[in-house]
Amino acid sequence: ETRTTFNRGPQRSFECMWRDMGNAVASIAWAVLLLPPITAVFVIISRFSLLHPIQAVSECLSFLTSASAIFSFILLCGVIIMVGFLNLEYYTVIPTIACSKIALLGQLLHPRQFVNSLGHCIMGIIVAWCCAITVGGRYETIADPCAQGDGSPQMCLNEYHLILLLAGAFVGFSHSLLGVIYNMNYVSFHTVQQYKYLRFKGSLSLVLKCSATQALYSVRNYIVVYFFLGKWSLSVHPLDSIAGLLDLSLLYHLWISASFLLFTWHLTLLLFRVFVTEVYSFPVQSSFTEDAHQCLPTVLTDKQPMILKFLALLDLALLSQHSPSRRSEVFSLSQPGGHPHNWNAISKECLSLLADLTQRLIAYHDTVATNGRAKSLSTGSERKTSSESSGMFPRPTLLMKTPASVFARSIVGCPQSPLTAPFTPDLDSPFASPALRRLTAPMDQCSPWFGTVQSPHIMRRVPKLWSTSTGEKSQALFADSQAHIWALEGLSYLVQSSFSEDQFGVVQTALPSILSCMLGLQEAVDRHFKLPHASSKPVRSASSMGDSTHKTLRFALRATLKTSIYRITTTFGNHLNAVKMSAEHRKRLQQFLEYKE
């Protein structure tokens, strides 16, 4: 009578892979479909001249039908497909937050990131070559005939062509670096659900604006770099002088090409984000055992891949709020046997997620507290045992007082928590090559700077390099909190609707544990927000393709937590007095019942 479980490892990951791939392929296909109109607009903008408008238009038309245009268009399609697959390979739903400058540097110098940057550089050169063909004129070829001193014709380097190609490489490289700095590979989920087309349309103007501005800054930096480094002996027109570089037409074409490059890439990224975060409705239960692994309770409890777990949690939050028929399946009993397997699996998984966050917060708070205490203790105890003490640093014996077991649990116990995987949480995805995995795996474990919760003696010893900002640490603690937010919403809505819909009372049995879990988390979150800088708001940067949602996740979590507890207390009211709980939780609950939180 216990349901047959699930010997499904390879089959399962294969299916997930196909779902992921399907979405990614669809997004790439759309990006390729959008490429012809974008390219046409680019051709017109780059070739248009105010003085001879008709001539320019006819030139554009004849160019668009030429063989070189078609060849470069095929190249562009190839680049878009490549960018799409890089997006798929590098995306993550849990942002990687660098807590210090050195951690950021570590991310930038990571081999995986190096591959990414190299790929973007090469693709940048290809796009720039296509741009050079498109703009035509003096940019078209790499070698120009030039007269040598003795009058014999010879081929010289055309620096206009070269400067455009290198600009492509530079913009591609800086795009890849900025991607790390602004967390561009982070895919966030929106609170407001919209259809794909409407979401895409809504973000299009922002993408255009971002691309144009980023292109402007990139070209400015590139010009500076080129001025100092661009010395080519074979050039006809040396451009590394101020006069050579301040050619308005050259700057315009550089900017237009960089904007075109960034716009097509950003568009691919936008489409990828829209497709990959699309709501997916999992069946709550299936009458066929072979489909059991696709059902919501099973997908929820799976660790991998992360995106599927997130989609399942999102689906749970939505079904608990909007869909009475699917809720009734959650509350239903198994046939035969009469066990609430669905509810048990869902509530257990949500509660364990919340408990995990509570543990993480308590552990972090304890380190901060112990840190302060260790310092004062060390100054106090130094006088007694100064022979052993090593200057101003607290001795290891004192550090033993930090609850190492708590850390062991939070670090080793959950390999997917952002504490230990600040880099690439999708490393275990089927797309990560084994070589890369081997390269990164030891680094994740042993490098001290990747952990957000660092042991205090390391922090003390090298305070300048390792200095971390508390706000960012706080961000890192809550990096995967989108999952907790959905778990809270799903649980609270299910409990709310159980008041009238739960015929067999399956939710009642879990109510004490749900309440105590939420109240415990509430206490931990309250304590966390009393830490300095934890409640300081990050500066918003609206004009960037990077997603800054992760910076405010902790505030969203705090608000959702309160709302969820209120949802339960307003539904059940004074009936909750009959629920067994500790005196401290009772006191906290009373505050909620009186609307004083």
Added chain:
Amino acid sequence: MCSLALFPPPLPSGQTTLCESNNELPLSLFFPRESLKLHCRTESSSKAAFLDHSETLWMRSAAAWRDGGFTGLLDEITNSNTEVPKWLSVSSGCTLALLRWFSSFHGSLFPHLTMSSEDMLAEFSQVLNWSDCVVRAFAWHPHTDKFAVALLDDSIKIYNPKSATTPTLKHRLQRSVAAVQWKPLCATALAVACQNCLLVWHVDPCSLSTRPSSGCAQVLSHPGHSPITSIAWSPSGSLLVSASPMDTAMMVWDVASESGVPLQRVGGGGVTFLSWSPDGSHVLASTPSALFRVWETRMWTCERWPCVKGRCQSGCWSPDGSRLLFTVQGETVIYALTFTDTPGYLSHVGGEIQSLAWDPTGERLAVLLKGLSHIFLSADRPAIIAVFKTRTNPIFELLPCGFVQGEPGTEPRLMQFHPNFQHGALLTVCWSSGRITHMPFYFLSAGAQRSLALKARNLRFL
């Protein structure tokens, strides 16, 4: 079909309506106009008090850009034609003329765009005669007995019968408050629609402070989204929507993370009034044109509802969210709209309607009428509140109940039902004199009657 002619005549002048069954509630507030310290002049007019001081062209241009935006900059360049090259001043003058022509063309399509923001707030507010009102906005807390009052001097006071302190909220950006609303499923958050932004105050109910600092307020703003005339929290407390007649997009805010999603639809020229259905499934969004939209909140798509005559002035939802009542400017009719197969309904009332309020049990509908021009009422009769009984079974009907009338010389400006009054319904009315009164209606709701009948039957069996 129901009309004011079926009503018992209003009380003779000099008598005040107390309540439906002649009981009274002790809580009544009074804000005399004289007690409020008003801003005597707006910030832009204080320029005249200072001596003219010549600055460089760059400084003036920067200041013009800051104060007046692109058109301000063009204006400044055109006016200082002695200092700039001729081609620059001429071309900026031409651009300015072109812009003005275009905006006047746009304005002729949507006349409200030419109004000042104060006028716009007065025009589209649910409050009658908003600019002259002492109490500009009022909001009951959805779960407890506290309420917030926004006053003419741009301050907000929070009254709680269980607490001795009355916090007063003031903020630099809190100007021309058009609406306030408490966040559901939360004890602290109060959203305030201001002239230039949206403020969300977090007022700790246990705090003894009477002047919470402006650090307790979150500022939400989006370019082009001002003045804000209407706001609505989702009943689940997770989202906040805001509307501005200047912006064709309605903003959906995730307040905790301070991020907003604009929901853009062309047509209508802006959004003036929002109302979220109590079950959370729909949002009514009316526009300055003869068109309103009903959004469903799951995937945020909308239905367009063009009106024949004027714009949708006000609307309210039945407690179960299945029926929408709305009124159209210039008409004396209440329309009922359902989202199931049941037919719609309309009812002629004798006057033009300013706003509607439906009590949470769905048994009483209060209608604020602008001024009556009916047979037995003289034409200069001030605004009045008419109360209807509503019945949904077997068919939807509005039955006359009575009028709510205040002290002589005062008229109602704003009204709201208490969200959880135990003995029927409690209507709070803000009067033109600055008084706030609470009007209880004692009745047994249909649900309560049914449960009583059930109890009686059970008793009989015992």
